[in-house]
Amino acid sequence: MPNRIVRYAFCTLLGLIVSAAPLAPAIAAPARIKDIVDMEGIRENQLVGYGLVVGLNGTGDSLNNSPFTKQSLQSMLERLGVNTAGENVRTANVAAVMVTANLPPFGTQGSRIDVSVAALGDSDSLQGGTLLVTPLLGADGEVYAIAQGPVLINGFKAEGDAATVISGVPTTGRISSGALIEREIEFSLGAQHSLRLALRNPDLTTARRIAMAVNDFIGAPTAVPEDPATVRLTLPANFNGNIVDLLTDVEQLVVQTDQPAKIVIDENSGIIVMGQDVRVSSVAVAQSNLTVTIAENPQIVQPEPLSGGQTAVQPSTNLNVNQTDSALQVLNQSVTLQQLVDGLNALGISPRDLIAILQAIKATGALQAEIEVL
Template sequence: MRIFSLLAALLALCSAPLHAERVRDIGTFQGVRSNQLTGYGIVVGLDGTGDDTLDYLTQAMKGVSGRMGLQLPPGVNPGLKNAAAVMVTADLPAFSKPGQRIDITVSAIGKAKSLRGGALILTPMYGADGQIYAMAQGNLAVGGLGIAARDGSQLSVNIPTTGRIAEGATVERAVNTGFEKAPILRYNLNTADFLTAQRVRDAINLRYPGMASAEDAVTVALRMPDGADTRSSMLAAIEMINVSPAEAAAKVIVNSRTGTVVINSAVRLSPAAVSHGKLTVRIDEKSRVTQPAPFSNGRTAVTPNSNITAEEEKAHVALLKNGASLSKIVDALNLLGVTPSDLVAILEALKEAGALKAEMVVI
C-alpha cells in the first residue's frame, strides 16, 4: 500500500490552490546564463599513480619543458609515472569579470590510477568560440582513494581519478552578453505554456505599461531603455513580480525501473468500471511408495501423487464517474487493492479505452 500513501501525499499538495510564483523562479533572461569552459592540462606530483605510457602526455610534458627553457635531447622520453594527462572543466557564471575566481573540476583521461596529492600546471580554459576565458592552476582536492598491493589486489573508495580545485581558475575575459545595449531583452519560461506567458506579460505591463509582449509559449520580449544601471534596476523589480502559473497539463508519470507512479491533479476520467482480481493455481507434487506383499515376487514402486488447486480472489468492481478527480481515482484503486505493477496495467487499460484524459509518460 506504499504507492497509495505516496499518491495521498501528492493529493494533499495538488489539492491546495495555486499560489503565486516570482518571475525569477519560473524562467530566466536570455543571455544571463553560465558558459562552459574546458581545457587540457597536466597534473604533476603524483606518487607513482600517473600514466607514463601515453604518447600525448609525453609530448605535452616536452612542450611544458620547452616553455620553461628546458630542451630535452631528441629521442629521450621522460618517465612520467608521477604525472597524468587531464581534462579541466568549469562553468563561467554570468557577468563574470576578469580577476574573479571560479571552481574547476579535473578528470584523468588516461591510465592514471589516482590524482591524489597532485598539482595542476597552468592550463588555459577555452570557451565554445575557441577563445581563452580563464587560466587554471592549483593543488587538487580528491575525495576518492585507490590502493594496489603487490599481489594485484586493489581497493578503490569513490573515484580517485577526479578532483576539484576551489577557486582554481582566474577569469581573464568577460563574455559579451549585450545586456546594456540590446534593444530587446527576452525572458524565457522554464516550461512552455501560453497561458503562463500571457500572465507574465500582463503582470510586467501592469508595472511598466507597454514594455512586454509574448512571442510564443516560452518567450516574453521586453523593450527596455539603454543603460546598464537603468536596466538592472528594472529587471530587479521585474524578477520580484508575482505571477500565478497556469495549471499543468494532465499527466501520468510511470517509472518503469522502480514501479513509481505519479498522477497530477489535472487528470480526469470519463465514466468507466474497473474490475481487478487474481487467480492462483497451486500444484503440490508428492511421491508415494508402494511396498509388495511379504514373500512375493513384487518390487517396491514409487508413484507420483499430484494435487492441483485453484483459488480466485473475490474481485471488486470500482465505478469511476465522469470527471473523476485524483482523490476518486486513489479511492477506487485502494478499493481494488492493486500493486504498483497492477496500477500501471489499469492505467494503460483506461488510456486504451479512452477513459483516461491524460498523457502517459514512461521514464
C-alpha cells in the same frame, strides 16, 4: 422585519448552493517571475580544457597505454627547456585530465571560478595531484580562463596484494576557485531597450499571466506573450530608468503558474510522478500475477561397493508456477490527485504493475494526461 426574513432566506439558499457545488481543483503555488524564467543575455557559458595533473603517488597514467599523456608530458618539458627527445620517459605520477567549468554571466576579468577535473587515461586516482596551467576554451575556440591548483577528490582507492577497496570516484575531482577569468563576454544589459523572458516550463497560460502581471504593475503595455516559452519586455518611453531597473521590479512580481496534466514514468527504477491536474474517468481494472519459482537441488549419487564406479552429481530441479487472478476493480472518476492516488493504491499492486495499468488506461482514453517515459 420582512426584509430581515428575505435576507435570511437568501443567505440560507446561497449557503446550500455553495455547499452543494463541487470543490474547485487545487491551484498551483504562486511563484516569483525570477524563479520561473530565464532572462535573455543572462546565462552561463561552458568551458573545457585539456591538462596534466602531476604529483600522483604512482597512481597516474601508464605512458605505454596512454600515448597522449606521454606526448603532452614531453611537450611540456620541452617548453620548459628540458629536452626529452628520443628518451624513454617512465613515470606513474602524471595523468592526463579534462577540465570543465561554467563561466558565469557578467564574469569580470580577474575573478575566480570553480573547475572540475576528470581523468582521461588509465589513472587509478587523482589523490594528491596538482593541475598544471590549463587554458579553458569556449565554444568559439577562444581562451576565457586559466585553471591551476591542487585537486580535491571525493573518493579513495586502497589496494593490497589480495584485496582492493574503492570509495566514491577517485578519478574525478574539483578545484575550488581554481580558474582565473581572462576574457569577458561582451554584453551591455543596461543598453538594451527590449528583452525576452524564457519560461523554464513553457505554457501559454503562464506566459499570459506573466504579461498581465507586468502590464498591471507598470501601467503600460510593456510585456507581450509571443509564444508558450517567450514573453517580450519593451522599455516604456516614460519609464524613469534603464532595462535593469525594469527587470529588478518585474522579477519580484508573483504569478500563478500553470502546468499541463502529465505523468512521468521511469521504467528502470519504477518511479511514477503525477501532476496535480491528472484526472481519470471511471474504469474497471483487473490484474493477473504469474510467479515462476525455480530451485536447483542436486543429488549426490554414490556407486555400489566394490563396483569400481565414481561418485556423481545428479541434477534435480523443482519448478513451481503460481498464478493469482484478481477480480475486476472499479477505479472511480477522480476529482483530485489524492482521490486518484487513493483509487490506485486500493488495487494493491506494485509500482511496476501500476506503470502498465496507467499505460493501458491511457490507451482506453480514460486518462486525461500525457505520459512521458524516461
